Amino acid sequence: MSETTPQYYQRHIFFCLNERTNGENCCAQHGAQQAFEHCKALVKQQGLAGAGKVRVNKSGCLDRCAGGPIAVVYPEGIWYSYVDIADIEEIVESHLKNGVVVERLLTPPELGR
């Protein structure tokens, strides 16, 4: 893809919904499904969904479980550790809608699996 080729989505957010049944930590234990559904509904409700705009997708483990629950936004590659629905609303309004990263929710760089 050349530098001038438009991207199909302006922004793409992935929510890890991974669930582990062996007792290990996972995003599904921390409200990831509810956060994903709320984000999807909000993006749609605000008219942000679709080609040239925003896409909300579920994902498997993103291998940064220690910072979970995790969501990542592309093309910027910004990783978020959210806590509640208010955090999701802030990510939608600030980052997905207005392109302003929510600094307070950034996943600490040292947190991996």
Ligand code: FES
């Ligand atoms: S279980 Fe969500 S990042 Fe691994």
